[in-house]
Amino acid sequence: MQNLTLLDGQKFQITIQRLCRQLIENHDDFSGSVLIGIQPRGIYLAYRVAEELRKILPGSKIEQGDLDITFYRDDFRRRNSPLVPNQTKIDFIIEGKKVIMMDDVLWTGRTIRAAMDAMQAFGRPEKVELLALVDRRYSRHIPVAADYVGIEVDSIASQKVVVSWKETDGEDRIVLVSEAK
Amino acid sequence: MALSTRHLLGIKDLNRSDIELIFETADNFKTVLNRPIKKVPSLRDVTIANVFFENSTRTRLSFELAEKRLSADVINFAASSSSVSKGETLIDTVNNILAMKVDMVVMRHPYAGAGIFLSKHVKAQIVNAGDGAHEHPTQALLDAFSIRERFGGDIAGKKVVIVGDILHSRVALSNILCLKQLGAEVMVCGPTTLIPKYIGSLGVKVEHNLRKALNWCDVANMLRIQLERQDIKYFPSLREYTMLYGLNKQILDSLDKEITVMHPGPINRGVEITSDVADSKQSIILEQVENGVAIRMAVLYLLAGQQS
Structure with missing residues (x-):
């Protein structure tokens, strides 16, 4: 196993802050916008972005929810066993809102397709945008593109991109993991 | 995580972690059922036959609703209005239903062990919806x-x-x-x-x-x-x-x-x-009736997910 750190420490934090500023450019005070993190790992990104936005915009109400996509995946019955679902926690209506979906890593795009399906159970949003902390380029199975990208990574299928968070894993870090040859 | 059994014939075949897995999955389906849109697409390529050789209101409706909430295709069969009264055997009846490409059979039967018997003779996954005085x-x-x-x-x-x-x-x-x-x-x-x-x-x-x-x-x-x-x-x-x-x-x-x-x-x-x-x-x-739909969704979801 070979680990290559792509981003950590202060640079990681600067990237998050840059993404927040880009969001503010398009969403002003977030009165008509909501953040949705995709379970299981995208929720930490949404927590962090929401936390930063609350610091930058102390007067605004930043709404943020967790979305589980397990029941909407397209590989059910194509795996050996079903995936155990995570919690969906969205206590607001997204009807007519601008939704910013967030996931830590954008790879094949299938998760995003499922998330767009899953989201419909909560209403018809006015607009949906996608924010990905890591965009693994040239690996899409589905025509999906992110509106906001933390970093772009060129990688091959056998490699993995792992994002750790200060709150849950002890440190902020993005690592590219390769199998040893 | 997966169930330790391919069919749900009785509680006797389940271990504690199976039951806990079903409960955790049902918790999630219960939140789905409280949304404005209560349907998920998980079982959209699965066909389920509800085969009832005995009267039922709650169980049949609850299973049917659970199947529909999961987007499965559903066919219903009640023995009283079928060829069973013309002398067809259980295996023949079910095999004929399976010939129509059915993946799972939810069965209620007046005789104990009917589900176990069937599971040994047909290819589909069996869910016991009550067999005589045996299990439910x-x-x-x-x-x-x-x-x-x-x-x-x-x-x-x-x-x-x-x-x-x-x-x-x-x-x-x-x-x-x-x-x-x-x-x-x-x-x-x-x-x-x-x-x-x-x-x-x-x-x-x-x-x-x-x-x-x-x-x-x-x-x-x-x-x-x-x-x-x-x-x-x-x-x-x-x-x-x-x-x-x-x-x-x-x-x-x-x-x-x-x-x-x-x-x-x-x-x-x-x-x-x-x-x-x-x-x-x-x-x-x-509350029991309400939870019935979530539990049955969890059981069907976990069983169907084992097929390849």
């Missing part, structure tokens, strides 16, 4: 799930009494197995003639006095007298049974604690339970 696993799961919900997540150490016709009840056997597996204490209560002789070997207490049983328990699960399965007289009269084993407001109020009352349905109001008890706030009968 999804009912036991939804009962335990409702108790877990009532007591904030833990069943271990809770005292549950099952009152009534234990001898003819598949709900009783499945409930005993499920609750014991989860660490609850179980007692059965009823007239001697309606308690199986060796029930003690399942590790349950036996009590013939309703008041004593109610004073002991946290939860009372009241069963219906299954007159359709009783070929001989097991007690002198229904009126006498009601006087000795019927749950009424008077007894309930005279207990020194507030117990939870359950009933798997259908209720014979005024026999095993009076209307004021069935409709009281101590009763979770309608």
